[in-house]
Every structure is written in structure tokens, then in C-alpha cells.
Amino acid sequence: MRKIIGIILLDLFALLPFVPGMATESQQWEELFFEANQAYKEGRFQEAVDAYGQLIKSGHSNGHLFYNMGNSYFRLDELGRAILNYERARLLMPRDADLNFNLNYARDQTRDVVSESDGFVSTTFFWLDSLSLHELLWSFVVLNVLFWAIVIARLFSASDGIYYVFVVVLVSWLVAGASFGLKWYHVGADDRAVILNKEVKILAGPDIQDTALFKLHTGTIVHRERSEDGWSLIRLSHKKRGWVKSEAIERIIRIGRV
């Protein structure tokens, strides 16, 4: 019971920006956002990074802030962190034209050639990559309400018109539900991480004395399998796996966030 009350309070807290009394605090964040943009325009990119980071930490985790952060890191010649933030932004606004342009440009600057093949699910549910988790969630929620409304209507009326609407909505509801479920699973199971250092050696084991297997460069996206004692096991393809210091990579999915 106490937990439920806690969750309710948390969700109410999320709605606080809409409360008129919180306008002053909202104004402060807007000023910080303005200052960050100004710092970027004047070439003070580190200051811009700090300000955008502060906004993100304060809970303003929208795609535009990650995009701006990626731009600032790009200007600081930190390609790895730029791609990391662009990828985070892409999870939230996958169809943003500016973001996709900059991300492609940043990817062009990376040195390692990494080929990723699309799986069956990605090929079948091809639209998943173009829609964010929240967009799919809202699609599902709307169709869910519509579906059950029609099911309820059918309790009172069994007309042909309602039946056909029911069939159409049922199919849409199933597709939206499956898409949302898959996206939710993919986001939750997203183990991608970005190489942050200019160049890192991937070792055969979690020890500096182990054999160096291959080198990777900043901006390359790898899959992080697990971590042990400050080392992470990464995978590039089925044939290329190895260990790297955990501080040399950062996961795209932020822990505790979607």
C-alpha cells in the first residue's frame, strides 16, 4: 500500500511542471536552456555541455537536449560522446531530420567499419525503427481504449456496422500491441554502448596483461554483454568479442531511464 502511494506521489510529481505554482522553477530551467544555447553559439561548447547535462539531470530528458548535447560534444571533437548523445536522442525522436543528418555525419567520421545485419523481427516490424517507444505507447493506448469501447458497444448492439469496425480495430490493436511490446522489449534489452576513447585495445580477458585482440576507435557502437570488476565484455560481431575497461565505453540506454 505504501508503495502504491509512493508511486502515485511520484507520478503527481511528474505533473508538477503543469501546476501554475511551479512556473518560477520552470522559468529557471528555460533560462538555463537559453544560456546553454547562447554558450553553444558563442563557441563555449564545454559550458553548453555542462548546462545541457544539468537540464537532463533535472529530468528534462527530451530528445532535443540530447541532440544539442551531441552537437556540443561534436564541436569539442569528442566524437564518441557526440554519437552517444545522438543515439540517445534518436531513441526519443527517431524521425527528426536534423538529428538523422548529424548522426549520419558523425558516423561518417568514425574509423571502424562495423556491419550489422537486420534480424527477422526488425525486417518484419520495419516501422519500429522509425517510431519511438512513447509514440508506440500512445498508439497502443488510444487503440486499446477504442477497442474496448467497441467491445462494450457490442454488448448492447450486435449490428453489422459495429462488427466491421470491431474487426478493423481488433487488427490495429493487435499490431499496435505487438509493436509496442517488441519496442519495449528492444529498448529494455538494448545493450549497445559507444566507444568513448580515441583508441582502445580489446583484450582477450579482463586483465591488462591479456592479449590484445583488436583495436577500436571512438564512436564505434558495440554490444556490451556483461561487466566484471571495472571491465566489460563487448561484442562486435559473432567472431569479434573481447574485454575493455568499462570507463572506455558508455551504454546508450541510461540506467533507470527509457
Add this chain to the structure above:
Amino acid sequence: MTRVFRNSCLLLPLLFLIPCVASAKVSVSLRLDRTEATVLDSFKMVVSISGSRGSDSKPVLRGLESFSVTQGGTSSRVKIINGRVNSGIDYTYFIQPNKPGRFEIGPAQVTVEGKTFSSNTATIMIVDQPQSAGVDRGPLFLSAGLSSTKAYIEDQTIYTLKLNRQVRVTDISLALPEVEHLVLKQLGKPFEYQSVYQGKTYQILEVRYALIASREGNYSIGPTKMSMTVYEPRRRSPRSFFDDPFFSFSTGKPITVASDLVELNVLPLPEEGRPADFGGLVGSFQIESKLEPSEVKAGESATLTVVLSGRGNVNRIPDLKVPKLEQTKVYADQPVLQVEHDDKGLVGSKTMKWALVPEDQGLYEIPVLTVSYFHPQYRRYVRIRTSPHTLSVVPGEPEQVKASADFGSDKALEGPSKQEVKELGRDILPVHASIKDLRPGFEVRPGGLVFWVITLTPVLAYSLALCGMRFRKKSAGAVAATRAKKAANTIVRQYRHSQVRPSDLALQIRNYLNDRFGLSLGSLTPGESAEILRSNGVSLNTAEKLRAVLERLEDAVYTGKAHESCDIGENMPRLIKQIEKEIG
């Protein structure tokens, strides 16, 4: 008819080819397989005639007074490139020098259809063969040599390997020596020729490498090992039937030969006179620049092209940068590096382009770009620079719609000529600075309470609706049961408490049956009533009693005694109780 059509279709492409062949220009070229040889080597020369399948006579060769020439045959060729037919003929010659020196061979003159065409010339350096003092090295040996025993850091030296053989060999493989701080890069494919060593003729297989040292010091290079299968002719008795080249059987055996060590002294680049902008470029380089167009309108772009080319460590050619120009936007293109090689080493060029977009009219001086490199032959640093350029900018046209003088003509309707959109530069797009980008939408976390509330509320609503319907249905049933239970009491009570008239009693019995069995019948015949009782488990006797009562009541009603009391022949309460009992 079909055949004629088919043949016409086959011949049609050939008809298109005829003008191409006819229009092909005749040209003659002369090339040597190398630029340096010893007096004991033979080298190959090819005279190529393009645009004609033959000549009126054999080529006339000039500049071969100091050589012995052997005809090596001819070969014809036909190439179709992008629909254009290019035919030609190659004349091959093997040339043996008679004395050392620098010679210019050519031009070769060819007469085609009465017209005389001349080729280019080629230069070759013939050097004396350094003879080993009376050492006979057998029918197979590998020799190695350097173009120079001294070199500078990043300077390229030519490392030459020669497989001298008098026997047939196959399956040749090479193991190059690995020396730290030395890099070997092969220059072209191996080539073969004949040479004389210690009075014996050898077939030479030569391969060359550019050798570049990254650190100073004395290096011993080698031995380089070459493995192969050697076939030695098997000796047979003279006058044998098989004593013919056609039947010269031979057996192969694996052999590895090694070259001698060669010494290379790598010198450091001198500190004296080293320019501040020196970036490690060593060799011989040239720089060229051009500005096209040199006059533009304000807002339009001109292209500055700089080509830095030469021989040496071309991979170290730097990316030049154009300094900031006032009132001019500068967009750098991706530099293009081309690396090639000839028998003297690596050659290459880097082409750099910038789009210059002046914003206002005037004369703009384009700054001179400089590059420094070390010249190993001159043993000093050299600075090369681009030519000065001036960009003349005239006022741009105001953006307004102009009435075209030749309005109505086709040209005016076509508008300006279209062209591919040219990429002038690449960069990221700016940050999103709109304040609405900061404002969050109504965020619902998947798996959160709000999410489950939103998702499950419709399901709950459906469940409630379903329950409500079922409850209503159940309630209707319960009311019916209650009414059924009360039906007997009602009719008995009504019968006892009032003087029952036939019409009322008939109505009460009908209501009793309706209530008791959940029916909603407006009228009931005596037969129907008995039937209802029978179907609900009432005995025939009791059902018939009720039927008789109802028939009497009907008689009373239809005989005008509906409002008078009548004898129904039965104790109604008892009959009802009997019915209730039998329904049980």
C-alpha cells in the same frame, strides 16, 4: 520476312559502330618496359598503333643506333569502350644495348593510308654491369641491390631483387626480410628479360621495392629468400628417339635461394635550415594552383584548386588550409590523394579544393599557400608556394523578376540550365533552440502506474459493463422466481378475500400461470393452460381439473354471466395448492 528482319536487327548495331571506327583517330605510341638497364640486359620496346588495324609498312624506328634490335612479333587488339570501337596493333621489339649512356629512343614513324604518324620518344639509362670477380654462381641465383647505400629518413631507396636463371622454374614465392623501422613497398609487377653474367646468358626475373626508413641508423637488409620448383632437363642418350625438345622430360624439385645482405646507412634529416612548417615530407615536389573563375558575382562561388605532386613519401603530403578571408566564406572540399609508383619509386599527388564565396563586391587577394619539404639530392629544405591569385567580385544581381526580352521564345521558357547540386562543404546542423523543445509532453512511463491505469481502465470498464448486464439478467430471473413463488399465494388470497366473478377469476388464473412460469401471454385457452401445466410436471388429472375450471369460466363469460358469481366445480385454493405441490 522474319529472317530478313532478324538479320537487320543483328546488323543494326554494326551500322552504329561504323562511324565510330571511321572517326577513330590514328595515334602511335612508344614505350619501354623500364628506364634503366645494364649493357648486358635486354629490354622490351612496344610500338602501339591505335585507330587502325594495320599500317602500310613496318614502323621506322629512330634512336636505335647504339642497340641491337630483334623483332618480337605483332599483336592486334580490338576494344569496345562505352560503345566506341578502338582497334590497334602492337609491334614488339627486344633491344640489347651495345654501350653505356643515356639514350633517347624514338620517335617511331608509321604510315597509315598514306599519312605518316610519329610516336613519342622514351629515354633509357644504360649503365655498366658491375662484374663479380670471376665468381661463377651456377645456373640459379638471387641477387639484391640498393639504388643507394645512403639515404635520409623517409627518403625512398630502390631495393631490387633479381632471380638469375638458366633453368625452368615455377611456383616462385618470396620471403622478404623484416627489419624494424624499414618499410618495403613493391613497385609494379615483376618483369623478365635476358642478361649476361660471366659470359653466360641468364633469364632475369626482376622485382623492385621502394624502401623507406623511419629512423636513422645502419641497417643490414636481407637475406631475402625465394623458393621455387626447379626443372632440370634429364639427360638422354644421343640420337634417342626422344632427343627432341618436344619430348624433353624433366623433373621438378623444390629449391630455396637467398640473396646477399645489403647495407643501408640512414641519415637523420638536418636540423639546420629546417622550416617551422616542415611536416616530414621528403622527396621532390611541385605545387600548382588555379582559381576558377577569377571573376564572380557577389554571393557566387569560385573554386581554388591546389595540386601538390611529386616523388617521395607522398603519403605525408599535408592537407593545406586556406586562412580566413574577410567577407568571404571558405568551404573546404575533401582532399584527394592519388598514390602511384614507377620503377623509381612512389609518386603521387594531393588535390585540394576550396569553394570561395565572397559576400561583397571588390578585389580579393587569395593568400599564397606554402609547403616545405626536404630534397635528398640537394640535401636541403625547399619551400614551394602557390601562385598569387586575385578574385574580382562584381555586384550580384538583385533578386527580382525580370521581364525577359525574348519572352515567348523556347529558350526563355526553358529557364536556366539545370545542374547537379554541388556539395561545397560538410558540417553538422545547429542546435534546437526553441523553448518549446524544452517543455516536456505528458510523459507516461511504460510499466508505470499511469500506464497500467490507462491500459487497464477500458478492460475494467468492459468487465463492469459485463457484470452489470449479467446482474440485470440475473435480477430479472430472480424477480420472475419471486413472482412465481408469490403467484399461488396471490391467487388464493384474491380468491378468498373477494367475491370472484368469472371474468376476474379467468384473469387471475392467467396471471398466475404467467407469473408462475415466467410467461407473458396475453390470453390462454383452457387447452393451452393444461398443456403448460403438463409440460411443467403437473399430473394429467390436475391439469384436466384446471382445464375444466377454465372452460366453465369461459362459458360463463361468453353466456353473459361474466360479472356474476358462478360455480366453478372445484375448490380453487385446493387446486392451486395441488398444482404447486406437483410442480414441486
